[in-house]
Amino acid sequence: MSDSRAVGRPRGSSRAMLEEAAAELFLEQTYAKTTVGDIARRAGVSRNTFFNYFTAKSDLLWVDVDDGLATLPAALAACDRSAPVTESVRQALLRVAAGFGPGRVPWSVTHDQVMATTSELAASALARLLVQAGLVHEFVGARPGHAVDADPVGRAFSTAVVAAAATAAAEWAAAGVGRGDLGPYVDVAISPVCAGFATVLDPA
Amino acid sequence: MSDSRAVGRPRGSSRAMLEEAAAELFLEQTYAKTTVGDIARRAGVSRNTFFNYFTAKSDLLWVDVDDGLATLPAALAACDRSAPVTESVRQALLRVAAGFGPGRVPWSVTHDQVMATTSELAASALARLLVQAGLVHEFVGARPGHAVDADPVGRAFSTAVVAAAATAAAEWAAAGVGRGDLGPYVDVAISPVCAGFATVLDPA
DNA sequence: TCCAGTTATTGGATCGAGTCCAATAATGGC
DNA sequence: GCCATTATTGGACTCGATCCAATAACTGGA
Numbered sequence: 001m002s003d004s005r006a007v008g009r010p011r012g013s014s015r016a017m018l019e020e021a022a023a024e025l026f027l028e029q030t031y032a033k034t035t036v037g038d039i040a041r042r043a044g045v046s047r048n049t050f051f052n053y054f055t056a057k058s059d060l061l062w063v064d065v066d067d068g069l070a071t072l073p074a075a076l077a078a079c080d081r082s083a084p085v086t087e088s089v090r091q092a093l094l095r096v097a098a099g100f101g102p103g104r105v106p107w108s109v110t111h112d113q114v115m116a117t118t119s120e121l122a123a124s125a126l127a128r129l130l131v132q133a134g135l136v137h138e139f140v141g142a143r144p145g146h147a148v149d150a151d152p153v154g155r156a157f158s159t160a161v162v163a164a165a166a167t168a169a170a171e172w173a174a175a176g177v178g179r180g181d182l183g184p185y186v187d188v189a190i191s192p193v194c195a196g197f198a199t200v201l202d203p204a
Numbered sequence: 205m206s207d208s209r210a211v212g213r214p215r216g217s218s219r220a221m222l223e224e225a226a227a228e229l230f231l232e233q234t235y236a237k238t239t240v241g242d243i244a245r246r247a248g249v250s251r252n253t254f255f256n257y258f259t260a261k262s263d264l265l266w267v268d269v270d271d272g273l274a275t276l277p278a279a280l281a282a283c284d285r286s287a288p289v290t291e292s293v294r295q296a297l298l299r300v301a302a303g304f305g306p307g308r309v310p311w312s313v314t315h316d317q318v319m320a321t322t323s324e325l326a327a328s329a330l331a332r333l334l335v336q337a338g339l340v341h342e343f344v345g346a347r348p349g350h351a352v353d354a355d356p357v358g359r360a361f362s363t364a365v366v367a368a369a370a371t372a373a374a375e376w377a378a379a380g381v382g383r384g385d386l387g388p389y390v391d392v393a394i395s396p397v398c399a400g401f402a403t404v405l406d407p408a
Numbered sequence: 409t410c411c412a413g414t415t416a417t418t419g420g421a422t423c424g425a426g427t428c429c430a431a432t433a434a435t436g437g438c
Numbered sequence: 439g440c441c442a443t444t445a446t447t448g449g450a451c452t453c454g455a456t457c458c459a460a461t462a463a464c465t466g467g468a
Contacts, residue, residue: 126329126330126333129330152372152375152389152392152393153392153393155371155375155393156368156371156372156392156393156394157368157396159367159368159370159371160364160367160393160397161364162367163363163364163366163367163368164364164367167360167364168356168360171359188357188360189357189359189360189364190360192357192360192361192397192400192401193360193364193397193400193401194400195403196396196397196398196401197396197397199396
């Protein structure tokens with residue numbers, strides 16, 4: 001799991017450079033009015049190099065979010081396996097949410113300018129949502145004692161709980177200065193979902 | 205609310221023509237490999253004319269879905285206002301789902317070929333999901349006795365329940381031949397969500 | 409019949425995201 | 439110095455989407 005970057009031409013650029021350049025430009029102009037070419041130029045690299053680091057321009061809106069979301073698998077794995085599934089998922093999501101304090105608000109949601117980019121943002125948003133829901137569903141399905149025929153229910157739960165959490169995150173970000181931590185927002189949003197599915201998913 | 209198409213040059217083409225042309229091409233080639241130009245050519249119109257009828261190529265994946273979703277406002281309005289909110293929403297969604305029988309499976313979900321188009325489909329999918337969630341949320345918020353400070357909860361409920369319904373629809377479509385009506389799928393998926401939020405949203 | 413207003417259709421130009429490929433640069437190991 | 443490996447680059451290309459000006463087809467009225 002080490003670098004394994006001992007051979008070949010060393011990178012002359014970095015993700016961070018591009019992220020910084022993009023952040024500047026998104027402030028100066030809008031997200032929409034900033035082209036990939038602009039970002040690459042300011043970062044001092046070729047347009048193609050940009051696509052060596054990011055698969056899409058919209059990735060830049062999610063750098064912070066993706067960092068946070070990356071902790072979900074670990075949070076799920078660290079759960080007490082004797083607790084009810086819904087409770088485990090709830091705690092895992094809260095743990096992920098705990099990673100976001102008032103100061104750490106991702107690009108995708110803060111600046112209203114960005115929000116104008118509805119369609120492109122929607123695409124990238126759902127992509128992430130589905131990935132997280134998939135992780136949760138995998139976790140739910142792996143629990144011993146989980147009935148196979150309850151799978152549709154598990155999938156519904158996974159999607160619903162992640163969607164609720166995402167909604168909470170959106171409200172938190174929109175709350176502006178004075179929003180506290182993300183945790184409480186998520187708690188309020190996902191607890192009813194977990195409670196509702198508890199009777200169906202958790203062994204009697 | 206009548207035609208009001210008495211003046212001006214009459215349309216030489218129609219949405220239906222383009223939809224048919226697209227359906228043929230999606231079968232022959234993939235969705236991905238079919239360009240807007242292809243569709244327009246087969247329909248016998250200009251490429252620009254296509255964009256007079258549809259705002260995006262992806263709209264074609266959702267013609268059936270959009271028809272069905274259009275009935276949601278009416279279904280919500282027709283609800284018994286004395287019943288608990290969560291129950292009203294549940295019934296409204298089930299009524300919308302009832303519009304989809306085994307024979308009526310929309311393009312967006314049936315053919316696996318289409319599913320390959322993840323990103324473009326995701327964009328259009330979330331757009332629709334958010335619209336429906338917005339409608340539900342509006343409905344929930346308009347209920348008398350709905351506490352204003354419960355608004356975040358209402359929003360979480362709206363998003364979660366719509367997401368669960370969408371998941372159910374996806375499973376239903378993926379079930380292949382022999383899938384029955386959409387109703388039962390949706391019922392199983394959204395009932396726990398409604399139950400979970402009932403204690404929080406419905407007046408004690 | 410001619411004209412004005414209205415709407416539909418069209419061609420052409422333009423932009424920008426994303427992909428592909430072949431050439432080249434910079435490293436480490438031999 | 440040669441080789442395998444990896445990063446970077448330029449260029450060409452496709453395609454979705456937008457914009458604009460021109461034109462076609464209809465209406466009603468003078």
